[in-house]
Amino acid sequence: MRNQLNERVAISGVGCTHFGDLMETPAIKDMSLQELTAAAVKEALDDAGLSGQDVDAVFAGNAMVHSSQLPATYSQMSKWTGTQFKAGVHFEAQCSTTNVGLAMAATAIAAGVYDTVLVFGVESTRSKVKDYSPYEREPISHQQSWLWTDMAVNQAYGVPQGYDIFSSYNGLVALGYCRKHGISIEDFDRGMFELCRTRRLHGSMNPKANIQETMEDAAKRKGLSDAFEYWQSENNPFVAWPSRLLSLVTTADGASAMVLTRADTAKSGRSQPVEVKGFGISASDLPWYGEDPTIWKNDERAVEDAMDMSGIKAGDIGYLHTHDCSHISSLCTAELIGYLEPGKALDAAREGRLRFDGDRPMSTHGGRHAFGHAWAASAGSDTYEAVLQMRGKAGKRQMPKPPEVSVIHTHGYAMIGTVIVLGGM
Amino acid sequence: MQATSGKPNKIRWYYEGLSKGVFRASKCSDCGKFTFPPTGCCEHCGSWNVEDAELSGKGTLLFATHSGSDASHPRFEKAAPFVYGHIRLEEGPIAQAIIQGAEPTPEDLKALYEKGPVPVQAVTLQMDDLPVIAFKLQD
Ligand SMILES: [Zn+2]
Numbered sequence: 204m205r206n207q208l209n210e211r212v213a214i215s216g217v218g219c220t221h222f223g224d225l226m227e228t229p230a231i232k233d234m235s236l237q238e239l240t241a242a243a244v245k246e247a248l249d250d251a252g253l254s255g256q257d258v259d260a261v262f263a264g265n266a267m268v269h270s271s272q273l274p275a276t277y278s279q280m281s282k283w284t285g286t287q288f289k290a291g292v293h294f295e296a297q298c299s300t301t302n303v304g305l306a307m308a309a310t311a312i313a314a315g316v317y318d319t320v321l322v323f324g325v326e327s328t329r330s331k332v333k334d335y336s337p338y339e340r341e342p343i344s345h346q347q348s349w350l351w352t353d354m355a356v357n358q359a360y361g362v363p364q365g366y367d368i369f370s371s372y373n374g375l376v377a378l379g380y381c382r383k384h385g386i387s388i389e390d391f392d393r394g395m396f397e398l399c400r401t402r403r404l405h406g407s408m409n410p411k412a413n414i415q416e417t418m419e420d421a422a423k424r425k426g427l428s429d430a431f432e433y434w435q436s437e438n439n440p441f442v443a444w445p446s447r448l449l450s451l452v453t454t455a456d457g458a459s460a461m462v463l464t465r466a467d468t469a470k471s472g473r474s475q476p477v478e479v480k481g482f483g484i485s486a487s488d489l490p491w492y493g494e495d496p497t498i499w500k501n502d503e504r505a506v507e508d509a510m511d512m513s514g515i516k517a518g519d520i521g522y523l524h525t526h527d528c529s530h531i532s533s534l535c536t537a538e539l540i541g542y543l544e545p546g547k548a549l550d551a552a553r554e555g556r557l558r559f560d561g562d563r564p565m566s567t568h569g570g571r572h573a574f575g576h577a578w579a580a581s582a583g584s585d586t587y588e589a590v591l592q593m594r595g596k597a598g599k600r601q602m603p604k605p606p607e608v609s610v611i612h613t614h615g616y617a618m619i620g621t622v623i624v625l626g627g628m
Numbered sequence: 629m630q631a632t633s634g635k636p637n638k639i640r641w642y643y644e645g646l647s648k649g650v651f652r653a654s655k656c657s658d659c660g661k662f663t664f665p666p667t668g669c670c671e672h673c674g675s676w677n678v679e680d681a682e683l684s685g686k687g688t689l690l691f692a693t694h695s696g697s698d699a700s701h702p703r704f705e706k707a708a709p710f711v712y713g714h715i716r717l718e719e720g721p722i723a724q725a726i727i728q729g730a731e732p733t734p735e736d737l738k739a740l741y742e743k744g745p746v747p748v749q750a751v752t753l754q755m756d757d758l759p760v761i762a763f764k765l766q767d
Contacts, residue, residue, distance in 0.1 A: 346698065346702070349701075350700070350701060360639070363701075363760070364725060364760045364761055365695070365701075365704055365725065365760055367696060367700060367712050368700065369693075369695065370693045370695055371712075371724055373693075374691075374693025374694065375693055375713075375714045375724070378692075378693065381741075388738065388741075443693040443695070444733075444737045444738075445734070446693070490722050490724050492722075494716055496691065496714060
């Protein structure tokens with residue numbers, strides 16, 4: 204493949220809702236999915252200085268149609284977003300959805316077909332439509348949520364034979380990492396604590412995050428003076444030894460959106476545009492790795508393609524998000540990309556280097572644990588954060604020096620490795 | 629690709645084998661590698677030229693952890709939490725499956741981890757509605 208964008212493409216607007224629970228979280232409580240989507244889309248269109256009628260096409264992402272009951276999302280949302288009569292398609296790449304949408308939009312624009320494309324993702328992982336009601340929702344049980352989510356995982360042989368996300372994504376990867384780098388289980392646990400503490404810190408500085416409580420405050424709430432004691436307590440059980448509950452995703456409802464346009468017209472918009480320098484996408488089925496659980500071939504390919512298209516090197520990256528449904532997996536990916544030294548990611552977490560003010564900042568919105576995970580909307584929330592950081596508009600968690608180059612990696616269950624590279628214009 | 633008329637589909641064929649303790653795969657006539665569990669196409673080279681094969685069920689357990697205590701699927705409600713492992717099969721494929729012969733406790737799993745790779749043998753677990761492959765520690 205030629206692996207090149209024939210015209211320069213920019214993100215001219217981004218939007219993202221508060222991630223939380225439509226039935227509980229004050230900022231989004233009782234909103235319909237139509238309104239939740241519209242809130243993200245309005246923010247992105249306003250940011251770009253456009254209306255829904257200014258876009259040429261709409262790529263509408265929603266992964267778990269079981270809970271949304273909104274197939275043909277592009278047309279069902281069109282009257283809520285002002286985009287009627289535009290080209291549209293509903294698509295999903297699970298947790299990579301919005302960034303795969305970004306890649307599709309960039310491809311369409313660089314090919315000369317469309318000038319401006321709206322991409323959005325919307326998801327409810329916490330509740331579902333109640334009794335065919337147009338506006339009432341009811342909570343989804345833990346098991347129901349995983350049954351629907353795992354429909355994106357090998358349905359012939361994986362899920363029917365006991366596939367377990369916590370094992371495959373966390374415990375086995377953790378053991379592979381410790382064995383490979385000679386790290387003790389105790390040091391692993393401490394490193395995972397520090398990583399989670401950093402993500403919680405970022406979440407506490409992000410008014411849109413699902414969890415805005417620091418680890419220290421969570422410990423205090425449970426009557427413990429020490430955050431590490433809280434980490435090792437019954438509040439944080441092993442879900443797949445040696446991986447604990449707080450090294451995982453927290454589920455959320457949410458929506459995100461972005462406007463992509465030709466780079467030569469992007470500057471006429473309202474906000475500072477960011478260029479899409481390149482992307483790479485590679486999918487694989489279970490098992491996601493061979494003998495070494497830390498090496499994922501699909502990620503290697505996605506990273507290689509994104510680096511090749513964008514012409515950047517690891518040393519150019521100023522901000523990185525890697526998919527962190529599983530914290531240990533996210534560190535393996537950061538090492539694979541070359542952002543962190545092999546085997547040193549846990550040390551980097553302990554030394555505070557992964558904080559917004561560290562020298563290797565990662566996932567400053569709080570990541571999938573603190574910002575939360577709303578499947579099809581999440582990759583867009585990662586891109587949203589990168590764009591804010593690059594513009595110097597990330598508020599309390601703003602990196603001291605806005606990054607020139609950002610890389611965002613996501614895993615679309617299961618498993619679509621997606622890497623996008625953003626750069627200043 | 630083989631004609632499929634009159635034969636069970638590949639997925640049914642795999643589970644019918646499993647219920648009899650036979651571990652079915654497909655083998656590529658072009659690159660010689662196995663696809664396990666079977667499909668109608670080689671997962672390594674994309675060739676459609678694959679034939680039915682059986683695996684020995686012998687393997688090496690590389691790493692073992694445990695599942696969540698709440699089963700993510702109703703089929704495993706009685707079994708969860710269970711030990712879940714990363715296995716290299718004698719014929720080459722990598723598999724992940726339920727492990728028998730250890731408890732899903734940090735103590736047992738730590739002992740297994742410190743021991744390093746150990747031999748395992750595939751067995752069939754008959755769940756209420758479906759046979760499921762598991763691997764038994766061989767010591
Ligand atoms: Zn082959």
